[in-house]
Each structure stands twice: as structure tokens, then as C-alpha cells.
Amino acid sequence: MAERVASSAFDPRRTTLGRESEPWRWAARLLAISVLIPLAVILGSWLYFDPQVWSHLGGTVLPGLLVNTGWLIFGVATGSLLLGVPLAWLTVMCDFPGRRILDWALMLPFALPAYVLAFVFVGVSDFAGPLQSGLRELFGLPPAWSFEVRNTFGVITVMTLVLYPYVYMLARVSFLGQGRTAYEAGRSLGLGPWAAFFRVSLPMARPGIIAGLSLALMEALADFGAVAVFNYDTFTTAIYKAWFGFFDLHSAAQLASILLTIVLVALVIERRFRERARFTASGSGGPQRRMRLLGGRALAASLFAWSVFLLAFVLPVIQLLIWAQDSLSDLDRRYIDLLQHTLALGALAALSTVAAAFVLAFTQRYHGDYSTGLSVRIGTLGYALPGSVLAVGVMLSLTWFDNRLADAVEWLTGRDIGLLLSGTLVALLMAYFARFLAVAYGPVDSSLERIRPSLRDAARSLGAGQWETVWRIYLPMLRPGLLTAGLLVLVDVMKEMPATLLLRPFGWDTLAVRIYELTSEGEWERAALPAVALLVVGLLPVILLVRRSAR
């Protein structure tokens, strides 16, 4: 869409802004390159092709896990749309009992790592768990009476409960941004409430909803932790099998790059569809008055929202707290370090990633040429890879660079300076950046898309310079989007495990590392303590930022 604006022949901006565009484009290209390098390392694996592993996987497990992956994607997509969009609509546009709390409370499940919810879910509800044992006892059922929860349905339920907040948060920002004006206009033109929702509000919020949905699906595709708890085989299972089982990183990387291609194609198709329509809002901010729901409708809305919150957050947290109580003695002074590291990494990564996402989105929209479109697509691919594969890509490219640099210095001076970047915070931040740029880009871009380009022209024609326009028009108008992006990255980084494990400097343990240490030897219940700590740290920014971004 942006390309179209920039290339229209009569566009007067071309001449005046041509010079301004180049620095933006270069910045976008550089950002994309920093993500491309680790991806290229992974794509480079195709140079070493081992047909043995492939024919083995293809002949045994691959068909089944492709079917599983398909179900997972279908289920999570349906589930998170059915939860995320209506909840966002209800909390933004309507008023019902509990709305003020639910407005932000419905984001909280996002602070729970998927593998933690998976473990709690399986622990509570499988054959040996308190739920089924309780039912057997309560109703005097035979001791063998049971129902299976470690199946497709269970995985989809858990993933949906953890991932719907992506859709909820981004849809919420969209609904907040469009205000009620559009919906009211639809109503006054004779549309019923449902028709106005489906034909006006929903299409206008589509960029946000799609951005949220694609984040949720990419995370579901790349997830390993939660599916491992269910022993549910998906595409990532094959990746891990190739790597940890056959010690064949090349085949693992090849499988991962197939995953990457699928995501790339899906994103391109989505963009094609989206280009048909153009969505901009009046930019009038939040709704002036909410629709007050009454009687049965209020009850239904309230019941729906509260039960999602209860299932996705309250009940699992209660279970975690019960487990954490048993291991309170683990709580020592080192937790202060763990907290500080977790927060520092999250904050640094959030700032750098959101800034980069803004540059990418802004360039794409106002200074975009062909290369910018490409930069955006490359820059936002990292999220589709399993975290550990991307982490290895970053690690391999950095050590390669460090070794060549040290070789050169050694050749010149005869001194070995060792590895410069590997094992420093820079390495870790680069991995976070490559992985989470997509997460930040979604909300920033979708809120940018709803600002009319004419606003910018107006500001410029009134004499505001380039930076002034960005500073005084865009940043304030984008605030909900930027805050959402920052929040998503912050919480995602705090939950992140594989890159943190592989690339952290000595001593930089985080809460997620602590969880790993305990869970990797099966001490899940003891891991409840760091999980609760992670939750508390994750909640603070959620609550702070949400309250600020609400109005």
C-alpha cells in the first residue's frame, strides 16, 4: 500500500521528500540485515544435505506430525479469534459488570509462559491429577474411569488460553483507535448492531487482529515447551529430534527453514489481501460513551469474560501458589539478582526492539521502496523459528565474526584478543532483537496504518520539519501501539528461555533460566516459585502500562 502511494506518478511528495527517504531506507535495510544474518546461517544448512535423516523422518513421524501441526494451527487460530476479538470489543465499546477490571485483567494470561500453563493443566486434569481423582471419588466411579486430556484438544485449549491475549491486545488497540464514530455512522446509515460490527468495526480493526493472530500462530508453530509437556508431536518435534537425537543441526536447520518459508508465504498472501482495502480512522481516540449492556446481555458478557480470566489465569495461578508454598525455602538472596537480570534484559530488549519496529514501520509507510518491503518481511521473520534454532543462528554468526576478527588482529599484531562479542550482553540482545522484532512490529504498524497520511502532509505544510512531525504528531498518536509493543516484547523476553540459556554472559541467570534448571530434571512443582516470581515481574509492567494506555 505504501509502495503504491510512493510510486503514483502525480505524487508531489516524491520530489520534496526523496532526499529524506534515503536515510530511512538505509536504516530499515540495516535492521533487516541484522536479522537476516542469523537466518542466513540457518538457510545455509542446505549446503549440507543428508538424505538419511530426511528419509527416516519422512517415512516414520513426519506425516503424523504435519497433521498434528495443522490441527494445532487451525485450533489456535479459531480459539484465539473467538476469545480475543469479542473480548476486546466488549471491554472497549461496551459497559458491563467488571469491565474496568477485565479490561486489563484479560491481558494477564500473557505473562504465563505456555509451558507453565501446560504443566499446570496436565498436572491438575490428567488421570492421576486432583480433578479426575476428585470426580471418581465424588461420584463413586470405577477406579479405571478417566478421560484423556493429553490430546489435540488439550493442547489447543492450553495454547489458546495463553495466546489469545495477542489477539485481544492488538484488537483492543484497534478498537480504541477507531473510536465509536465509525460504528455510529454505520448504525445511523441503517445497519443493525451486529451488521455494524461485522461490516464496519471489524474490517477496520482487521490489521490489528491479523497482526495479533499471526503472532499467536507463529508462537504456536515455534513452541516446543508446551507441546513437550503433552508429548504432542508437531513440526518442532522433528526439528528437535534431528538436532538433539541425531545431532544433525543441518537437518534441524533445514526443517526450520521450511517452517520459515511457510510463514513467509502466509504473510505475503495476507498482505496481498489486505492491500485491497484501506483503513484509516478519524483518530479521535477512545469512545466518548460506552454502550451500556443490560440484563441478560450484561450477564452473558460478564460471565464470558470472567470465565476466560478464571480459566486462563486465576485457577492456574492458585495452583502455582500452592506448589510455590512447598518450596518457599528455595527463596534466597539470589532471587534479587535473578529479578534484576530479568528486568534489565527485558527493558533493554523492549526499548531497542520497539525503536527498530517504529523505524521499519514508518519507513515502510512513508519512504518505502521495493527494498523496504523486503526489509520488513525479513525483519519480522525471526519469530516464526523455534527460539533455540534462532539462538544457534545468532551464536554461529557471532562466533564466526569474532573468530575472523580475532584472526585478523592476530595476523596484524600477533596477539590473540579472544572472542569479542560472544558471551556478552550484545550477543543476547541481538538474539532477542532478531526474535521479537515481529512482535513489536505488529502493534506499531497496525496503529500507524490507522493514521491518515493527510495528517502528516498537514503538519509538513504548516512548516513542521521531519523530526518535529515524528515527535509531535506520530509518537503521541502511536502511544497505545508503542506501549503495547513494548509490553509484548518486555514480557516475551522475560519468558524467553533458549536464547537466554545459550547466549547469556556468565552469571546472568534470569528467572526463566531458574525455571529451566528445575524443570529439565522434572522438578516442575519446585519450578512454581520462579514461575510465580516471573509472573509478578511480568504483571507490574502490564498493569502500569495498561492503566496509562487506557485513556
Place this chain on the structure above:
Amino acid sequence: MLRFLKPAVAGWILLLPLAASSSEVVVYSARNEQLIKPLFDRYTEQTGVTVRYITDKAGPLLQRLEAEGRRTPADMLITVDAGNLWHAAEGGVLAEVSSPILEANVPANLRDPKGRWFGLSERARTLVYSTDRVQPQDLSTYEDLADPKWRGRLCLRTSKKVYNQSLVATLIARLGEQRAEQIVRGWVENLAAAPFSNDTKAMQAVAAGQCDVTIVNTYYFGRLQKKEPDINLALFWPNQDSSGVHINVSGAGVTRYAKHPEAAQALLEWLTSEAAQADFAGLNMEYPVNPKVMPDATVSAWGQFNADTLNVNEAGRLQSAAIRLMDRAGYR
């Protein structure tokens, strides 16, 4: 914000010159922090040598060692499972060490024949059964669990866990691939529930009555027993008249490009010594490799058993064959 930025930046600057001081050892460990840190702390207290470490899964750590090449800061690699140790040795990241102390402390079947790695603790993978529904005389061997009499009564952990891969690898080594595949297929037929994600879950399923017998590492049993002393489960030592109980190790080696090879070897020797072994194994209720050291009281109470004397190296060599076999047999 500044409060967090400062330590962050300071940390980076501190870490930039990786110039390591002489009285330290840098360890990459796939064994959990809580199982190694107490020992490292004691070592530092006794010798003044600092031990810096980083923990991760074996796969990524190995990859990192290989990528860093001769400039790696790591002096020692600690990992669990023979398969991982075997791959590390094959990948050329470990140095050959010959030390009379290590050779005396670690039995020959629990170390690399070329001295590239040495076992530090022994883990027995054995049977756990329901005392309510199974008589111990009904149990005999791993192979016997494939018998139709166990139809619908067996629970297993997932084949993705390396412990099961090593177990099946030793079946292949002893009985050949064909017979091993028959056994694994029999196990799969007998399963009462889809394979579990961990040993504890499998034992809880036995305790709750979903199935009657499972295969686990003894320390998981110890942990569960500690939490629920009256649990209706017991250990059984299989294959006592034939190959013995399947044994795996956690172990360590000095890296090929260690910056402090002597210090690393000294730490390794200390870890296998009588002074350290009781703790190294005891922290996780495993068995010490050093035959002069007794396991801790809980572990000793489980009784003596004949262990498989096959060199654990074999399990590493046959690991990928084992995974292939389990995939073919439909063991998830």
C-alpha cells in the same frame, strides 16, 4: 530505568576482556546448577580456584563449543547421558586425558576408553511397580514387559528422552536390532496411556491405577518417595540373571582448547575423589562412580543390584539407531 541500565552496561564492560585469570576453571554444564554449584563452592573454598559456569542443554552447549573453536573460554564440559558424552568426544571438542587418579576412581566401563570423558555419577534405569496390583515375582526383565500379559498395564516416558534412547541402544547392543525392535513394539502394544513427558508423571500414573508398571531412573523414585513416604510403589531390579540393570552416567571432560587444562583436570580429579563423590551423587540421589564411596542412606536402602557392565560408550554409539527403531515401532 537507569538503575538497571547501569549494571547492564557495567556488566558488559567487565566481561569484554575475557582474559581469564589463572586460578579459575570455566565450565559449560548440562547438569543443573543446583546439582553442581554446592560442589563448586566447596572446591573454591578448599583450593581458592574459582569455577565459572554456564548451564544449558547438551546440544546447544556442544554447538557453542564447536563454533568457538580454539578461542572457547570453556575448560570443561559436564553433561548427562552417555549419548551426549559420546557425541562430544566424536565432535572433537574434548581432549584426551590420561590420569592415574581418574583411572583409579572411575571404573573402566564408565569412562571413554581414550580418556576424553569420565563418568561422575551413575544412574540406574529400573522398573517401578504398583505394590497393590503386581507381585514382584511377576516381574523379570525389560524384555518381559513386551509380553502380552502386560497388555494395558504398562506406562512409559516419551522416547524423546535420551534415557530411553540409551536403554534401547543397549538392547540393540545386546540382542541385535531385530529382537530389540520386537521388544519395543511389544512395549508400545502394552501401553495403557500415551507416553508421558517425564518419569514422575509415569510413576504417578502407576500409583493412581492407570497402569501397573513403568521404567524410571531411581532418583525420580527417590524424590517421589521423599514427598509421599507411603506411596504404593516399589523398585524392582530387572535382568539380574542376565545383563543387569541399565546404567547411564553423567560425566565430564576437559575441552580440547582449554585455557586452564591443568586446573580443569584437577577439578575433574577432585570431583571423582572420595571427598566429592558422596555429595555429587547424593545431591540427586544417584550412585557414585567411585567404588570406594557408598551411596547415601535412602539410596542404599533400595538394595544391591547387578548393573549392566557394557561400556556406556556403546549406548552413545547406537543412540541414533535406537531413535530410528523407536520411530519405526511407533513409540512416541
